[in-house]
Amino acid sequence: MITIKEIAKLANASSSTVSRVLNDSGYVSEETRKRVLKVIEETGYIPSEQAKSLRTKKTSVIGVIIPRLSTDTTSRLVNAINDELAKKGYQIILTNTNLHAEKEVEHIKLLRSRQVDGLILIATNVNDVLLKEIRNSPTPIVVIGQEIPGVSVIVNRDFEAAKQMTQLIIENGHNKIGFIGVHETDKAVGVDRKAGYLAALNGAGIPVNEQWIVDANFDYQTGYRAMKQMMEQSTIKPTAVLTVTDTIAIGAMQYMHEHHLAIPDDIAITGMGNSKVSQYIVPSLTTIDFLNEQTGKEAARLILNIIDGKEKRPKKIQMKYRIIKRDSV
Amino acid sequence: MITIKEIAKLANASSSTVSRVLNDSGYVSEETRKRVLKVIEETGYIPSEQAKSLRTKKTSVIGVIIPRLSTDTTSRLVNAINDELAKKGYQIILTNTNLHAEKEVEHIKLLRSRQVDGLILIATNVNDVLLKEIRNSPTPIVVIGQEIPGVSVIVNRDFEAAKQMTQLIIENGHNKIGFIGVHETDKAVGVDRKAGYLAALNGAGIPVNEQWIVDANFDYQTGYRAMKQMMEQSTIKPTAVLTVTDTIAIGAMQYMHEHHLAIPDDIAITGMGNSKVSQYIVPSLTTIDFLNEQTGKEAARLILNIIDGKEKRPKKIQMKYRIIKRDSV
DNA sequence: GGGAATTGTGGTATCGATACCACACACCTG
DNA sequence: CAGGTGTGTGGTATCGATACCACAATTCCC
Numbered sequence: 195m196i197t198i199k200e201i202a203k204l205a206n207a208s209s210s211t212v213s214r215v216l217n218d219s220g221y222v223s224e225e226t227r228k229r230v231l232k233v234i235e236e237t238g239y240i241p242s243e244q245a246k247s248l249r250t251k252k253t254s255v256i257g258v259i260i261p262r263l264s265t266d267t268t269s270r271l272v273n274a275i276n277d278e279l280a281k282k283g284y285q286i287i288l289t290n291t292n293l294h295a296e297k298e299v300e301h302i303k304l305l306r307s308r309q310v311d312g313l314i315l316i317a318t319n320v321n322d323v324l325l326k327e328i329r330n331s332p333t334p335i336v337v338i339g340q341e342i343p344g345v346s347v348i349v350n351r352d353f354e355a356a357k358q359m360t361q362l363i364i365e366n367g368h369n370k371i372g373f374i375g376v377h378e379t380d381k382a383v384g385v386d387r388k389a390g391y392l393a394a395l396n397g398a399g400i401p402v403n404e405q406w407i408v409d410a411n412f413d414y415q416t417g418y419r420a421m422k423q424m425m426e427q428s429t430i431k432p433t434a435v436l437t438v439t440d441t442i443a444i445g446a447m448q449y450m451h452e453h454h455l456a457i458p459d460d461i462a463i464t465g466m467g468n469s470k471v472s473q474y475i476v477p478s479l480t481t482i483d484f485l486n487e488q489t490g491k492e493a494a495r496l497i498l499n500i501i502d503g504k505e506k507r508p509k510k511i512q513m514k515y516r517i518i519k520r521d522s523v
Numbered sequence: 524m525i526t527i528k529e530i531a532k533l534a535n536a537s538s539s540t541v542s543r544v545l546n547d548s549g550y551v552s553e554e555t556r557k558r559v560l561k562v563i564e565e566t567g568y569i570p571s572e573q574a575k576s577l578r579t580k581k582t583s584v585i586g587v588i589i590p591r592l593s594t595d596t597t598s599r600l601v602n603a604i605n606d607e608l609a610k611k612g613y614q615i616i617l618t619n620t621n622l623h624a625e626k627e628v629e630h631i632k633l634l635r636s637r638q639v640d641g642l643i644l645i646a647t648n649v650n651d652v653l654l655k656e657i658r659n660s661p662t663p664i665v666v667i668g669q670e671i672p673g674v675s676v677i678v679n680r681d682f683e684a685a686k687q688m689t690q691l692i693i694e695n696g697h698n699k700i701g702f703i704g705v706h707e708t709d710k711a712v713g714v715d716r717k718a719g720y721l722a723a724l725n726g727a728g729i730p731v732n733e734q735w736i737v738d739a740n741f742d743y744q745t746g747y748r749a750m751k752q753m754m755e756q757s758t759i760k761p762t763a764v765l766t767v768t769d770t771i772a773i774g775a776m777q778y779m780h781e782h783h784l785a786i787p788d789d790i791a792i793t794g795m796g797n798s799k800v801s802q803y804i805v806p807s808l809t810t811i812d813f814l815n816e817q818t819g820k821e822a823a824r825l826i827l828n829i830i831d832g833k834e835k836r837p838k839k840i841q842m843k844y845r846i847i848k849r850d851s852v
Numbered sequence: 853g854g855g856a857a858t859t860g861t862g863g864t865a866t867c868g869a870t871a872c873c874a875c876a877c878a879c880c881t882g
Numbered sequence: 883c884a885g886g887t888g889t890g891t892g893g894t895a896t897c898g899a900t901a902c903c904a905c906a907a908t909t910c911c912c
Contacts, residue, residue: 208891210892222889243636249897303569304614414799470742475804527898539902555861860907862903
């Protein structure tokens with residue numbers, strides 16, 4: 195690999211001068227600049243970011259830790275983060291915990307060893323080890339999706355969104371409403387959305403039926419199974435089901451189709467997340483748009499502001515959401 | 524940020540010794556080792572990969588260039604690549620061209636400046652500038668998806684897959700078969716799959732109807748529009764449609780639903796890619812599984828072999844595929 | 853018992869860039 | 883014309899790790 199010294203030699207200049215040309219800093223005569231640029235062009239020289247950042251203490255890389263890549267939500271978030279950061283000359287280095295929460299800390303360390311300028315963590319849970327790591331990290335961190343006191347976070351209004359969606363279902367004349375959630379280790383999705391559902395029932399004076407409350411796990415398959423479980427175990431059948439993700443909803447819908455339950459006439463269903471496909475399935479899915487693109491953008495901006503010292507104190511940003519009414523209710 | 528020297532001082536040893544402890548190399552007495560590890564533990568010291576790789580000329584990072592993140596195919600590929608590389612202690616740095624083919628070269632340079640040990644490019648096209656860059660790159664490159672002579676590639680059997688799928692449709696009694704493809708700048712998907720379709724028609728003695736051949740662009744929306752265009756412009760209507768991706772197929776299916784065309788009775792449809800959702804829509808989609816996970820795994824292995832010098836000559840790997848028969852045909 | 857091999861440790865150069873200082877020269881300016 | 887300012891260039895230390903050598907102490911083996 196060719197280095198700055200060799201360029202200097204070929205261009206009959208010092209490495210200091212070449213560095214000045216590369217960074218447009220300090221004084222360089224037009225003549226010398228041209229000579230150096232010509233050599234760079236001819237040799238195809240690419241400066242080592244490695245060496246540069248060792249000296250400057252800045253890598254222009256942001257580490258992004260995600261629970262899994264294969265969902266619409268994550269890929270949209272990552273896309274938005276990437277786009278926004280790329281504008282400012284940053285790149286992302288991606289690591290994937292594959293939903294193993296215990297790996298989050300390990301990944302934070304891994305990324306810190308790469309001297310990333312900042313970290314964005316799409317969190318699925320909050321535990322003490324993680325909390326300690328985040329709090330002690332000298333590297334700026336922004337967390338998406340879970341609220342953590344004392345840490346910069348970007349969160350959804352999970353409780354309100356779930357509550358409002360449940361109210362919408364109630365307004366449509368339902369009072370036998372099932373719920374498919376996820377495990378409570380996920381505070382935002384597992385606890386808050388469920389709380390929103392319960393609050394809405396409560397507000398409308400509808401009693402809770404435990405037989406209609408089951409858990410899935412962020413994929414089609416467990417959505418299908420959860421629906422099956424709900425229908426098989428309940429003595430009275432629900433006429434509507436609130437699910438906490440579109441993926442779960444689509445899995446559940448397959449069960450309904452298989453059992454010739456008409457949607458929404460026999461049973462209504464809602465998702466959350468506004469995945470792209472939710473609009474194209476039949477019937478199209480009533481869901482909640484959490485504005486992932488904007489969330490990613492905000493996260494990118496926030497981390498850059500923290501890095502630049504413009505944001506000193508932990509900041510909490512609550513994203514807006516939109517209910518998207520379609521044909522499944 | 525704490526450095527190896529400070530650890531050395533605190534542990535009453537030299538940085539050489541600390542380095543030996545960190546890398547399990549050379550001789551270190553059990554006593555000293557413990558002392559050093561204790562200090563590392565207490566201080567939360569994380570060695571700088573930066574500095575390390577400057578010296579060792581190895582970053583253990585692979586650059587991955589993708590056209591877009593939001594499709595099932597890419598995210599599965601990236602996931603598989605990531606999993607396989609993580610096993611060997613590698614990380615990936617991801618860049619996204621957002622389907623701007625002209626940015627691919629720029630991204631290659633960007634990643635090379637980060638001294639990545641290797642590159643994996645999920646290619647959507649092949650042009651001269653790109654070709655030149657790849658051929659001249661001192662950094663090992665593996666290309667996925669497009670065949671490039673003289674370069675290590677992992678490709679699908681696009682022609683055969685499309686041909687076989689078309690034959691399957693013909694066997695189901697159709698002879699008015701439409702085709703939704705993509706632009707021919709994408710050799711694999713745009714040219715080869717179309718060629719497979721045409722070859723199958725030809726083999727069965729079915730004449731080609733240009734009105735039934737339209738282009739989309741890898742998303743639901745253009746799939747919908749392509750279907751609409753096909754139906755509106757054709758004098759005789761097709762009874763089956765072959766599409767080149769699941770996403771396009773699902774977009775097209777929405778058009779059919781809206782116009783009360785029963786699938787597969789009024790019109791049959793097939794996708795390609797075996798996206799997760801293809802199994803859960805109604806009717807479930809007949810598609811082709813290109814074994815993305817395995818492709819990603821192969822790509823990861825191949826790049827590592829090239830890096831390790833085990834693979835000297837450009838290698839071409841053709842992936843297998845499986846036709847997945849479901850209810851849409 | 854003496855030379856070789858093994859074990860343990862530290863010192864120093866180095867990777868490839870930038871930061872900072874020193875210095876030379878030209879040109880103003882009062 | 884002395885001194886300040888702006889311009890252009892090079893030398894050297896440095897970032898934080900590893901590689902490699904030197905050397906001392908201990909153990910081994912014929």
